[in-house]
Amino acid sequence: MNVAKLPQGMLQSAELDGRDKALVAAIQTGLPLCPHPYAEIGRRIGMEEAEVIQRLQRLLDDEFIKRMGVVVRHHELGYRANAMVVWDVPDSQVAELGRCLGQFDFITLCYQRPRRLPQWRYNLFCMIHGRDRDEVIGCVDLVIEQCALQDIAHEVLFSRRRFKQRGARY
Amino acid sequence: MDKLDKKIINRLQKGFPISDSPYAEVAEQLGCDEATLIQRLQSLLQEKQLTRFGPMYHAERMGGAFSLVAMKIAAEDFERVSEQVNGFAEVAHNYQREHEFNMWFVLATESKQRIDEVNAEIEQLTGYAVYNMPKLEEFYIGLELQVS
Structure with missing residues (x-):
């Protein structure tokens, strides 16, 4: 991270x-x-x-520092909708589909995580930021088409509230 | 925010030189002068359009542990549980999401063992199960958004 x-x-x-x-x-x-x-x-x-x-x-x-530069505030820059989009991908295809998802500019994070069966079946997680919900949904439709995800179960979890973004603690 | 501000943000999401006059280098690429670039950055930070300007760390390389944790909280308990969870210093950020799994937070600790301990403490305090979902593989780490 x-x-x-x-x-x-x-x-x-x-x-x-x-x-x-x-x-x-x-x-x-x-x-x-x-x-x-x-x-x-x-x-x-x-x-x-x-x-x-x-x-x-x-x-x-040596990648202790990933990069120098600015960290933007999504909300203040007009990106008001954010969704975590989760996919239930066969384990053998995770790397291939993860790389495919990761190439889109509007996807800011893409991780494989463990399933928690039976309650949670999804193993590939990505974050999509958009100006509004329609834009995010449009992005999801685009990656389904471009990465051939039509048969892969997915859900879009829009954020409703952000409770906490921790300040510095040293 | 004008055109130059946007150019600055888009350029500096890609990195910043490590050299004796890095602002002058970037200013030249952007077609402005060094003093203007510094002053614009100062304003963008002051107006909180940028959260910060500096290094992004690879936290695991630095020696820390992280995990994404999900919980399914009944509507009537949501406020209580969110206060209890947010009370842990190890909870970095916490989002309410529209799903049966309606609470999603990130734990940041100094060790993997501490992740498990905090999760156990949260379960005990709130009376709800936690679903720990640490990263297994990372496919993209851009965190870059174009401003237009």
Whole structure:
């Protein structure tokens, strides 16, 4: 899972040394908005700019950091409908169909998860964001056609309320 | 939000350089100057159109554990149970969805074992079963939406 904020106590990978951890802690609230942000981070934790750049590049290359950049607020950008769409896919086809679903721009997450039979039969989950419900339904129809999912049982779970989006805890 | 704001958001969802003058680099690609880019980003963050600007972590690589958990709550108990569930610090976010399984939340903890412990505590406190559905495989991790 990709997260913008790391829960308390989570930063414990043995592959990170003390200086990596200090750097992760220094950037997790965001990058400084100034012409030389990595020099500024270095200044805060007593590290040269070159070392900050070299360590961050390593963290990216080894996928501790998936990417640098912005995190958007879907709702404020006009994406007011979100649905979790779940599919009951034969286990032998999950990888193929997962990759097919994952190629669409409007699908922001696509995961295989365990079934919980008999109550829950679905094993492939994706998130679709749209401006309204009709747009989301249109997206579902499109992927059914494009990925040949006509015979695969699915359900669309629209969100009604978001209760909680946790702030930072360090 | 004007055209330049949208270009900035679309560009910065794809990544940000790690170099000595990263804003200048991106500004040049967008056809604006460095100071404008910095000022626009500042405004977008202040107006909360962006939640943040910085790293996205691969949480499992960092040493943590996550799971998606579903519950089926009777309508008359929904408020009580949602308050109880949201009271756990390990519950990262929680959505009510239109389905018999009407509560869906993400647990974020420092270990796999702690996921199981929190789920057991939630069952005991609420009197409802939890259905733990951790990720088995990931097929896309884009989280990118075009602004137009």
